[in-house]
Amino acid sequence: MPSRRSILKKAKAADLRPQAVDGSWLRKLLDRGRTFFRRPSRHGDQSVERHLELMARSVERCDWQAARDHALALGLLGEKLGDRGLVKKAGRGLRRLGGGNRAWQLIASSKQVPGRPEWDGNDLAGRxxxxxxxxxxxxxxxxxxxxxxxxxxxxxxxxxxxxxxxxxxxxxxxxxxxxxxxxxxxxxxxxxxxxxxxxxxxxxxxxxxxxRAPFVPLEPDRRLVAELRGAYLAHGPGPLIGFAWGSLNKSKDLPALDDWRALLGNLPGRFVSMQYGDVGPALSEFERWAPGRIIHDASVDQLSDMDRFAAQIAALDAVVTISNTGANLAGALGVPTVVLLDDGFRLSWPAFGETVATYPSVRLVRKGGRAWASAMREAGGRVAQTIGGAGDGS
CATH class of the missing domain: 3.40.50 (Rossmann fold)
Known part of the structure; x- marks a missing residue:
């Protein structure tokens, strides 16, 4: 397994411009996402196999209620059979499918450490x-x-x-x-x-x-936030919009660089790169569509200094990004964020809807079988609504 250092070195040097994909490759990608619940049962239990198959079919046709019902059944079977792997998989699926507190029950039980007392929700006073x-x-x-x-x-x-x-x-x-x-x-x-x-x-x-316990945003370094915001606004009036477009994860279906053209051209203000890797080639293209409005701050390296990256995000008026760590960090900071999602059944975000319970400031824009250009227009409209009257922010 590669070391964390080697992974970071690769990430810093990578040119992450998304590559166009043909239809057959995309179908394979979507098939992998929709087979999240297909797994051989080590018990040979026919009920498990039946629910796994029906679950996969439900996901494939986006029948989320049926998928949730089968995930609930798999959770019960996993508990009955003592199969922690099945319990975890059912819980993770339910989390995506609006399974409520039952999702947390299943995932938490699958992570318990034998011999170590797990908190049972009782009073913690004096403990x-x-x-x-x-x-x-x-x-x-x-x-x-x-x-x-x-x-x-x-x-x-x-x-x-x-x-x-x-x-x-x-x-x-x-x-x-x-x-x-x-x-x-x-x-x-x-x-x-x-x-x-x-x-x-x-x-x-x-x-x-x-x-529910209320959302509390993470607290960035406010001095650094003000410093970075001032430096970015020195390039010209805001609003300041962060964006990221590439990933080392080759299983993601991502908008091509050209799909960003209308979004960058139609929104006002400055665009601050939140992308890791070798951003030079992509920024050269973006600069043609939003001349003089693209900002790349080489002092921010999210791979080694997450605190400075958090301050950068907190200095922004809005973020539009693919699914990545930056999207999660923006949500945790309470920054208005639009996240672009492909059609894979991914674990990081809800399978349907546009809101995220853990991040009140995040809105999801799904590809939904469309060309990316259409989804990007929707994302641009949402960002425009978010920044509304945002000006220079000073």
Whole structure:
């Protein structure tokens, strides 16, 4: 498996201009997304196999209610059979399908560590709690950050193990939180009870929206936010709109650079690149469509300094981006954001609708079987509504 250092080195050097795809390649991509639930059952259980097959068919025809019903059934079967993998897969599917609190119950139970006391939602007064992700990508720390407030207030001491690049954001947002790098490991933390982030969601995000722990945006370095915003507005009047277009993930169907032409040409203000990698070739093309309005800040490197990247995003009036870490970070910061989604069944975002419960400021624009140019026009319209009366922002 490549080291994190080698992956970052590759990402920094990559020219991530999206490549055109032919119809057969795209069909294969969509097929992979729609077969998320197809898996051989190690139990040979016919009920499992039947629900897996019906689940896959439901996803393929976008029958989300039926897909949710089969995911619920798979969760119950996974619990009955003691199959943690099936429980996790059902929970992750339900999360995409509007499965409510049941999604968190299933994912949390699949992540429990044997022999370690898991928080059961009871009073934390006089007790210490340690929170960790256990597995999953960086987005987990962004999607669930709001849940730390209630437990920090309730526990005698709350420790959280985080990806080191996010430690400054966490410490600034929750000064009473004991933030430690993940490398230390939960085994080195002295706590009465433990929890993964989904355990927090299970107890603090019930089905009733009015009872949910409220969204709390992460707190960027405000001095740096003001510094970056001032530097960007020195290029000309705002609004400031962040954008990102490329990914190392070759399974994504992404808008071609030319699909950004109308969006860049029709919106006012400056466009700030949030893209990692070798952005030079793409920016040269964008500059032709929005001459003098493209900003690339080489002092911001999201791959090594997430805090400065967060300050850059917080300095913006709006963001329009493909699905990536920047989209999640913008949502966690509460910055108005439009996320462009292809038609794959992806785990990061809801399978339907335009809102995201964990990020109130995010709106989703789905390709929906259209040409990307049509989806980009919709995205441009949403950004225009968002920036509304935004001017120079000073």
């Amino acid at each position: 210490s709690l340690a929170v960790e992700r256990r597995e999953g990508d960086l987005a987990i720390f962004l999607q669930f950050a709001s849940l730390l407030g209630p437990v920090v207030a309730a526990a005698d001491r709350c420790t959280v193990l985080v990806e080191p690049r996010l430690a400054p954001l966490y410490r600034r947002t929750y000064p009473a939180l004991d933030v430690r790098p993940e490398a230390e490991g939960a085994a080195a933390v002295d706590a009465d009870v433990f929890a993964c982030f989904e355990t927090l969601a299970r107890h603090l995000w019930p089905d009733e929206p009015t009872a």
